[in-house]
Amino acid sequence: MIEVIGLTKKFKEVTAVDNVSFKVDAGEIVGLLGENGAGKTTTLRMISTMLKPTSGTAKVCGLDLLKEPDKVRKKIGILFGGEVGLYDRLTARENIKYFADLGGLSSEEANKNIELLAEMLDMKEYIDRRVGKFSRGMKQKVAIARAIVHNPDVMLFDEPTIGLDVSSSAIVQDFILDCKKKGRAIIFSSHSMREVEKLCDRVVIIHKGRLVYDGRVEDLRREYNGEDLEKVFLRLVGDKNE
Amino acid sequence: MSNLWGIVFKKELKDLFRDRKTVIMSVVLPLVLFPLLFGLIGKGVKSTTEKVTKEVKIAYVGGESSFKKFLSNVPNIKLIETKDYQEEVRKGSVYLAVVVEEDFDKKLAQDKMSDIKIIYDSESTNSQTALDVVEDIINKYKDEIVKRRLEARGIDVSILNPIDIKNEPIDKEKANQGALILTMLLPLYLIIYAITGPMAAAVDLGAGEKERGTLEPLLTTQASRMQLLFGKLLAISVMGIIGTTSSLTGLYIAFKYSMDFMGDVGLNISIGSLILIGITAIILNMIFAAVELAISIYARSFKEAQTYLSPVTIIGMIVAYGTYMMDVKSASTIMFNIPLANVSLIIKEFIIGIYNPVHIAITFAWALVYIIAAILFARYMFSKEEVVFRT
Known part of the structure; x- marks a missing residue:
C-alpha cells in the first residue's frame, strides 16, 4: 500500500533523508524509529506531499x-x-467538518462519518462545544476524528503520543490498533522503542537520514539474542555514530 | 473541487467573527472611536468657552476712565477690584487683568496714544478665551475713538477702508468647504484603513495558523495551496473592507453630529463618485491584504508577524501623508504612475467630480498590477517549504 523508493531530501547542505526505501502493506503497522532529528518527520512530510523530495518518490495505493x-x-x-x-473558536463538529469538506466529502457523507466517529470516540456529549476549553484528551479525540473523517486507506502517525498522559496515550494507541483491524496501512513514527514494540509488526530504523534496519520486531530481537530492544536500538544507532 | 477556496473562505470568516478581539479591533472600535473622540473634544471646548464667556471675570487696575465705563457696560464682563492682581491671575480667580495707565483719558483727549496692558496666563485656556473676548472689546472701543476723532475733523470713516474684498467662488453650487477638506482627508484615511483594517485578520490567518499548529494538517487536505491562499485572502480582504466601512461610518457620524462647533461643512458627492471611491477602497484593501498575508505567512508567530508588519504601516502612512496636501487640479498625468499617490489623487478627483478616463485607466491598471504582484508574492511565500515549515 505504501512503497517508499529511494526517498531523499536535502535542505541546502544538510541531507535530512538519504535514499530511504521501505514498504508497508495493508493491515500492517510499521514503526519508524529514530532519534530526534533522524529524519522521521521529514520522511512523513514527503509521503504526505507536504514536502517535495529532492530525489526518489513514494507510491501510496499505487499513486x-x-x-x-x-x-x-x-x-x-x-x-x-x-x-x-x-481551531479553538470552532466547535468539535465544525473542526471535523472543515477537514471533511476540504477532503472532498459530500455534506451527507461528512455528517454520517462525523456521527459515526462521535459514537466511536465517545464525543457525543461535547461535539457541539467550542474546543478552546477542551481537555487534552478531548482535543486528542477531535484530532483523531479529523484525521480519519475522509476514510483514508493509509494512516501516518508522527510521534502522536508525545507529551500525552497515560489515558490520552491509550486513546491514540487503541485508535492505531483499530486502524490496523480495518486493514489500513500504518506508519507510526516514534523515538520510543517500547511503544514500537507494543504496537508494530515491523520496524524501520533510521539514523541521520539513513535506513539502518528494516525488519520484523521478532527478527530484530532474535538477531540480538533476546536482548532488550531499547539496548538493541542504541547499539544499532551507536554503531553508525562511530 | 474548485469551490474548496470557498470552504476556506467561509470557515475563516466564521472563525474571525467569533474572535471577540478581532471584531472589537476591526469593527467596533473604528465605529465608535471618532464620534467619541470628537464628541468629547467638542463638548470640552464648548463647555470651557461657554463658562468663560458667560461671565468674564477681569481685574481692573488703574483709576476711573472712560474705558472702565465702557467695559462695565458690556453685559458679560464682571470687573473685580483687587490689589494683588498678578497673584489672582496666576491662581485663576480672575481670568486676566487690564492695566490702564493713570492719564489714559487725558492722553486720549489730546489725540495721543494711550496704553492698556493685559496680564494673562499663557498656560490657562480660560485666560486665553477671556483674552480673545477682551481684545474684541478693546478693538471696538478703539474704533469708536477713531470714529470720533475723524468726525471731529469732518472726515468720513470709510476713508480708512479703501478696499472692500469680496470672495466669489468660480462655481457657486460646487463651492463647498467640505469637498476641500474631504480631498485632503479621505485619501489619507482610506489608505491608512486599508493598511490597518486587514492586519488583525492577516496575522491570525497566517502566522496564527502556524503558531496554533493548524497549518500542517491543512496542507494535507485536498485543498491546494492556491485554494487555501485565495480563501484566506478573500476573508482578510472582507475584514479589511468591513474595517474601512465602519471607520468611515464612524468618521461620518463624528462629523455630522459632534462637530457642531465647526459649523456645517455641506457635502455633495454624486453616487457615481461614491461607487468609484468604494471600488478604489476595495482594491486598496485587497492589495494590502495580500502583502500582509504574505508577510504573516513568513513569520513564525503572532508576535513576529506584528513586528514585521509595523514597518508596512509606517511606509504606508508616510506615502499617505505625502499626498495629503497634493493639489489634484495641477497634478500631471505622470503622477498617476506613482504607487499609492495615484490612488490618493484619483480619490481626490472622484470627490470633486472629475472623471478623467486616462487617469482612471492608468490608476486601475496599476492597481491590477499591484494586486497581481501582491498575490504572486503571497503565493511565493505559501509555496516555499522553508517559509511554510519555518517554525
Missing part, C-alpha cells in the same frame, strides 16, 4: 506522489504529536 499529489492526499490521514492544532 505516485510526484505525479498525483492530490489523489495521494485523499488516501492519507495524518495525526501529529505535540500541539493538536485545532
Whole structure:
C-alpha cells in the first residue's frame, strides 16, 4: 500500500533523508524509529506531499506522489504529536467538518462519518462545544476524528503520543490498533522503542537520514539474542555514530 | 473541487467573527472611536468657552476712565477690584487683568496714544478665551475713538477702508468647504484603513495558523495551496473592507453630529463618485491584504508577524501623508504612475467630480498590477517549504 523508493531530501547542505526505501502493506503497522532529528518527520512530510523530495518518490495505493499529489492526499490521514492544532473558536463538529469538506466529502457523507466517529470516540456529549476549553484528551479525540473523517486507506502517525498522559496515550494507541483491524496501512513514527514494540509488526530504523534496519520486531530481537530492544536500538544507532 | 477556496473562505470568516478581539479591533472600535473622540473634544471646548464667556471675570487696575465705563457696560464682563492682581491671575480667580495707565483719558483727549496692558496666563485656556473676548472689546472701543476723532475733523470713516474684498467662488453650487477638506482627508484615511483594517485578520490567518499548529494538517487536505491562499485572502480582504466601512461610518457620524462647533461643512458627492471611491477602497484593501498575508505567512508567530508588519504601516502612512496636501487640479498625468499617490489623487478627483478616463485607466491598471504582484508574492511565500515549515 505504501512503497517508499529511494526517498531523499536535502535542505541546502544538510541531507535530512538519504535514499530511504521501505514498504508497508495493508493491515500492517510499521514503526519508524529514530532519534530526534533522524529524519522521521521529514520522511512523513514527503509521503504526505507536504514536502517535495529532492530525489526518489513514494507510491501510496499505487499513486505516485510526484505525479498525483492530490489523489495521494485523499488516501492519507495524518495525526501529529505535540500541539493538536485545532481551531479553538470552532466547535468539535465544525473542526471535523472543515477537514471533511476540504477532503472532498459530500455534506451527507461528512455528517454520517462525523456521527459515526462521535459514537466511536465517545464525543457525543461535547461535539457541539467550542474546543478552546477542551481537555487534552478531548482535543486528542477531535484530532483523531479529523484525521480519519475522509476514510483514508493509509494512516501516518508522527510521534502522536508525545507529551500525552497515560489515558490520552491509550486513546491514540487503541485508535492505531483499530486502524490496523480495518486493514489500513500504518506508519507510526516514534523515538520510543517500547511503544514500537507494543504496537508494530515491523520496524524501520533510521539514523541521520539513513535506513539502518528494516525488519520484523521478532527478527530484530532474535538477531540480538533476546536482548532488550531499547539496548538493541542504541547499539544499532551507536554503531553508525562511530 | 474548485469551490474548496470557498470552504476556506467561509470557515475563516466564521472563525474571525467569533474572535471577540478581532471584531472589537476591526469593527467596533473604528465605529465608535471618532464620534467619541470628537464628541468629547467638542463638548470640552464648548463647555470651557461657554463658562468663560458667560461671565468674564477681569481685574481692573488703574483709576476711573472712560474705558472702565465702557467695559462695565458690556453685559458679560464682571470687573473685580483687587490689589494683588498678578497673584489672582496666576491662581485663576480672575481670568486676566487690564492695566490702564493713570492719564489714559487725558492722553486720549489730546489725540495721543494711550496704553492698556493685559496680564494673562499663557498656560490657562480660560485666560486665553477671556483674552480673545477682551481684545474684541478693546478693538471696538478703539474704533469708536477713531470714529470720533475723524468726525471731529469732518472726515468720513470709510476713508480708512479703501478696499472692500469680496470672495466669489468660480462655481457657486460646487463651492463647498467640505469637498476641500474631504480631498485632503479621505485619501489619507482610506489608505491608512486599508493598511490597518486587514492586519488583525492577516496575522491570525497566517502566522496564527502556524503558531496554533493548524497549518500542517491543512496542507494535507485536498485543498491546494492556491485554494487555501485565495480563501484566506478573500476573508482578510472582507475584514479589511468591513474595517474601512465602519471607520468611515464612524468618521461620518463624528462629523455630522459632534462637530457642531465647526459649523456645517455641506457635502455633495454624486453616487457615481461614491461607487468609484468604494471600488478604489476595495482594491486598496485587497492589495494590502495580500502583502500582509504574505508577510504573516513568513513569520513564525503572532508576535513576529506584528513586528514585521509595523514597518508596512509606517511606509504606508508616510506615502499617505505625502499626498495629503497634493493639489489634484495641477497634478500631471505622470503622477498617476506613482504607487499609492495615484490612488490618493484619483480619490481626490472622484470627490470633486472629475472623471478623467486616462487617469482612471492608468490608476486601475496599476492597481491590477499591484494586486497581481501582491498575490504572486503571497503565493511565493505559501509555496516555499522553508517559509511554510519555518517554525
